[in-house]
Amino acid sequence: MAGPGSPGAPCAPAAVWKRHIVRQLRHRDRTQKALFLELVPAYNHLLEKAELLAKFSEKLKLEPDDVASTQNQDSRGEFSGPVSDQVSSPASLKVKWQEEEQRLQLVCGEMAYQVVKKSAALDTLQSQLEERQGRLEALQACVVRLQEARAQQSRQLEERQAENAAQREAYQALLEQAAHQEAALRRLQEEARDLLERLVQRKARAAAECNLRNERRERANQARVSQELKRAAKRTVSISEIPNTLEDGTRDKTVPLAPGDTPEFLESETCEKWKRPFSFKKRRGHSVGGAPEHRYQSIPVCVSAQIPTQAQDVLDAHLSEVNAVCFGPNSSLLATGGADRLIHLWNVVGGRLEANQTLEGAGGSITSMDFDPSGSQVLAGTYNQAAQLWKVGETQSKETLSGHKDKVTAAKFKLTRHQAVTGSRDRTVKEWDLGRAYCSRTINVLSYCNDVVCGDHIIISGHNDQKIRFWDSRGPHCIQVIPVQGRVTSLSLSHDQLHLLSCSRDNTLKVIDLRINNIRQVFRADGFKCSSDWTKAVFSPDRSYALAGSSDGALYIWDVDTGKLESSLQGPHCAAVNAVAWCFSGNHVVSVDQGRKVVLWH
Amino acid sequence: MTDDKDVLRDVWFGRIPTCFTLYQDEITEREAEPYYLLLPRVSYLTLVTDKVKKHFQKAMRQEDVSEIWFEYEGTPLKWHYPIGLLFDLLASSSALPWNITVHFKSFPEKDLLHCPSKDAVEAHFMSCMKEADALKHKSQVINEMQKKDHKQLWMGLQNDRFDQFWAINRKLMEYPPEENGFRYIPFRIYQTTTERPFIQKLFRPVAADGQLHTLGDLLKEVCPSAVTAEDGEKKNQVMIHGIEPMLETPLQWLSEHLSYPDNFLHISIVPQSTD
Numbered sequence: 004m005a006g007p008g009s010p011g012a013p014c015a016p017a018a019v020w021k022r023h024i025v026r027q028l029r030h031r032d033r034t035q036k037a038l039f040l041e042l043v044p045a046y047n048h049l050l051e052k053a054e055l056l057a058k059f060s061e062k063l064k065l066e067p068d069d070v071a072s073t074q075n076q077d078s079r080g081e082f083s084g085p086v087s088d089q090v091s092s093p094a095s096l097k098v099k100w101q102e103e104e105q106r107l108q109l110v111c112g113e114m115a116y117q118v119v120k121k122s123a124a125l126d127t128l129q130s131q132l133e134e135r136q137g138r139l140e141a142l143q144a145c146v147v148r149l150q151e152a153r154a155q156q157s158r159q160l161e162e163r164q165a166e167n168a169a170q171r172e173a174y175q176a177l178l179e180q181a182a183h184q185e186a187a188l189r190r191l192q193e194e195a196r197d198l199l200e201r202l203v204q205r206k207a208r209a210a211a212e213c214n215l216r217n218e219r220r221e222r223a224n225q226a227r228v229s230q231e232l233k234r235a236a237k238r239t240v241s242i243s244e245i246p247n248t249l250e251d252g253t254r255d256k257t258v259p260l261a262p263g264d265t266p267e268f269l270e271s272e273t274c275e276k277w278k279r280p281f282s283f284k285k286r287r288g289h290s291v292g293g294a295p296e297h298r299y300q301s302i303p304v305c306v307s308a309q310i311p312t313q314a315q316d317v318l319d320a321h322l323s324e325v326n327a328v329c330f331g332p333n334s335s336l337l338a339t340g341g342a343d344r345l346i347h348l349w350n351v352v353g354g355r356l357e358a359n360q361t362l363e364g365a366g367g368s369i370t371s372m373d374f375d376p377s378g379s380q381v382l383a384g385t386y387n388q389a390a391q392l393w394k395v396g397e398t399q400s401k402e403t404l405s406g407h408k409d410k411v412t413a414a415k416f417k418l419t420r421h422q423a424v425t426g427s428r429d430r431t432v433k434e435w436d437l438g439r440a441y442c443s444r445t446i447n448v449l450s451y452c453n454d455v456v457c458g459d460h461i462i463i464s465g466h467n468d469q470k471i472r473f474w475d476s477r478g479p480h481c482i483q484v485i486p487v488q489g490r491v492t493s494l495s496l497s498h499d500q501l502h503l504l505s506c507s508r509d510n511t512l513k514v515i516d517l518r519i520n521n522i523r524q525v526f527r528a529d530g531f532k533c534s535s536d537w538t539k540a541v542f543s544p545d546r547s548y549a550l551a552g553s554s555d556g557a558l559y560i561w562d563v564d565t566g567k568l569e570s571s572l573q574g575p576h577c578a579a580v581n582a583v584a585w586c587f588s589g590n591h592v593v594s595v596d597q598g599r600k601v602v603l604w605h
Numbered sequence: 606m607t608d609d610k611d612v613l614r615d616v617w618f619g620r621i622p623t624c625f626t627l628y629q630d631e632i633t634e635r636e637a638e639p640y641y642l643l644l645p646r647v648s649y650l651t652l653v654t655d656k657v658k659k660h661f662q663k664a665m666r667q668e669d670v671s672e673i674w675f676e677y678e679g680t681p682l683k684w685h686y687p688i689g690l691l692f693d694l695l696a697s698s699s700a701l702p703w704n705i706t707v708h709f710k711s712f713p714e715k716d717l718l719h720c721p722s723k724d725a726v727e728a729h730f731m732s733c734m735k736e737a738d739a740l741k742h743k744s745q746v747i748n749e750m751q752k753k754d755h756k757q758l759w760m761g762l763q764n765d766r767f768d769q770f771w772a773i774n775r776k777l778m779e780y781p782p783e784e785n786g787f788r789y790i791p792f793r794i795y796q797t798t799t800e801r802p803f804i805q806k807l808f809r810p811v812a813a814d815g816q817l818h819t820l821g822d823l824l825k826e827v828c829p830s831a832v833t834a835e836d837g838e839k840k841n842q843v844m845i846h847g848i849e850p851m852l853e854t855p856l857q858w859l860s861e862h863l864s865y866p867d868n869f870l871h872i873s874i875v876p877q878s879t880d
Binding site for chain 1: 608611612615616619620621622638640641642643656660663701702846847848849850851853854855858863
């Protein structure tokens with residue numbers, strides 16, 4: 004109902020209409036709003052409640068059907084639909100429940116079947132699992148074994164490696180040692196080289212000095228000779244006959260020796276190849292068989308040898324022992340050699356010894372000497388493992404035959420012109436070619452050789468082993484061996500080369516016939532004692548006597564034919580007699596002893 | 606002044622008891638009870654009828670629901686009119702509660718505008734306010750306001766917050782002191798009997814001689830047929846907000862205190878009811 008807008012009392016016009024409006028508004032509100040103000044909300048509230056209740060009631064209706072719907076998962080949608088319509092009677096509900104029960108039983112049966120199936124599957128799976136586990140254990144055991152084997156192998160490997168390392172270290176040590184040794188070797192080699200160089204230098208210096216001295220001597224000689232020639236040219240020479248008794252015995256010899264007397268003239272006569280046969284400058288390269296050999300025929304000289312009876316001259320010849328004595332071919336030249344390394348040449352003049360020359364330059368004590376058949380050279384064996392050659396007239400040795408390894412005990416010229424034989428304590432006998440000054444042959448003689456003599460083709464050596472050996476100079480073999488008692492100290496060959504005299508340490512002398520090679524005579528004497536290993540004994544030139552010196556200083560002379568002691572000469576020797584020599588003419592005998600004396604006997 | 610404040614509050618909190626009934630031809634799954642609601646006079650239909658819609662949609666199937674529309678005794682209710690205006694214009698003489706029929710089908714395209722969302726209502730509301738301020742202040746005041754103030758006005762209306770709304774709205778009710786009122790009064794005069802939806806003209810609140818115009822002056826000027834002649838019988842009632850103010854009420858005061866929230870004076874001319 005709309006309030007009629009009746010005008011109010013007409014008061015102040017400004018407020019009237021306002022009051023009117025206010026009143027109107029209040030009235031309106033009273034009628035329109037106030038009445039319904041509580042009603043409408045209350046109504047709405049009730050409406051809401053009714054709706055809720057409706058919802059609840061619907062839910063309650065739905066519940067028995069909800070139970071069935073939750074069991075069956077597959078078909079859910081069916082029951083959410085119009086369930087509310089089937090609520091009606093309990094009978095229908097019961098039917099529904101029974102149906103439900105049957106369906107559930109069916110479902111149960113199905114489930115049970117499925118359970119059985121599943122448990123069977125589970126059993127098979129479990130058995131498979133067990134089997135797998137068994138295999139796994141077996142494999143694990145296998146793995147453990149293999150790991151052990153591997154550990155063992157690795158241990159072995161370590162051991163081997165350790166061994167390897169140790170061996171490598173040893174090898175390294177050895178390498179170092181080898182290096183050290185090599186270094187030492189090198190040092191030693193260098194030292195050896197140094198020493199060798201020094202030696203060579205020293206030798207070179209010695210040779211140079213030698214050469215220098217030789218040259219000086221040469222020059223002096225030449226100067227002297229030229230002076231003498233000048234003087235001689237100026238002087239008028241009166242040729243007078245000088246009786247030379249010494250010449251007689253050797254006259255026959257000297258005839259063929261005439262060419263040998265003046266070797267200087269011989270020089271001018273020979274052909275170019277042989278221009279200076281006795282100058283021993285190096286002349287290698289000539290063939291061996293080029294030159295004809297000059298030989299000196301030895302003609303047996305039947306000269307009656309005088310037995311010396313008295314000492315004619317006594318001299319102190321050397322500074323120490325005198326070891327060797329030798330007459331030259333012309334019986335007036337004598338050479339003595341001793342331990343002072345000097346060879347003195349003496350002239351036998353009027354029963355006296357006159358000093359002629361001194362040959363110097365030997366490297367060691369003289370053991371034996373030999374004149375060459377021409378009388379112009381002297382060959383001497385020395386302690387210095389060499390034999391040296393002098394020309395008569397030159398004081399210095401020109402040639403040295405070295406090569407022996409021990410002292411040369413004997414050195415002899417061969418009857419051919421340019422050959423010599425040396426015997427040495429190094430158990431060799433060497434043949435030398437003097438033209439070239441080299442050893443042409445070495446014979447191993449198996450024992451110390453104490454003396455050597457040469458025949459035409461024979462070399463005879465006497466040894467410490469109490470044997471005398473014969474060697475053919477053309478062949479290498481020992482032809483004959485003659486044993487003697489006692490060490491052989493010297494050998495002497497008769498001029499006819501048929502008899503050999505040997506002196507040995509059993510204080511005997513033996514004469515050996517070379518034709519039949521047996522001992523013919525044995526000489527003994529009371530008081531005769533061989534004084535040393537190099538006591539020399541000689542035949543007389545006519546082979547009728549044998550002479551030897553004894554240790555008591557006496558000379559003993561035996562008759563070769565009879566074998567009896569002929570005489571013994573006592574006298575000036577105070578020491579043991581080392582060597583004796585009988586001159587070729589048979590007149591003189593010279594003996595030398597260990598007391599530096601040389602005695603001329605007549 | 607407290608009277609003025611009371612007036613404002615009474616105007617804001619005016620309510621109309623309404624019974625919403627679903628149209629019987631609508632297909633329902635179950636019976637739909639009518640829904641009662643106290644509608645605010647100053648708001649709009651589509652703002653306040655959410656619960657109604659939900660209530661009736663519960664009873665119907667989803668596919669049958671289309672846009673809701675309301676009608677009263679055959680007349681489709683325009684949502685862009687304030688509710689108070691609709692009631693005063695159509696149902697002021699009928700018995701309370703106001704029975705509105707709810708329709709979901711057959712939306713009358715010719716009579717009603719579609720209301721797709723609340724933003725449409727907001728746009729309509731703000732355009733009305735701007736129009737009002739254009740008449741009152743040449744749009745100066747409304748344009749000086751920030752967007753948040755406009756939002757506040759709308760939120761105040763939507764949420765039924767008197768203080769929130771009037772904090773901003775009072776600025777729109779001010780006028781420069783040299784003037785005695787607004788430049789023009791924003792008003793609309795509604796009559797059911799005429800063809801035109803409403804009458805709106807330029808009308809100054811202050812006369813040339815400085816006197817304030819009254820409601821009677823306005824009616825005489827703009828809609829003389831509405832005012833009774835010397836017959837003595839009042840044929841029509843001039844209703845604003847459900848009351849009949851005296852014709853001597855100054856128009857400026859009416860515009861300040863009896864405007865709807867969109868700052869318009871919506872005046873209904875209804876035939877005199879016979880008691």
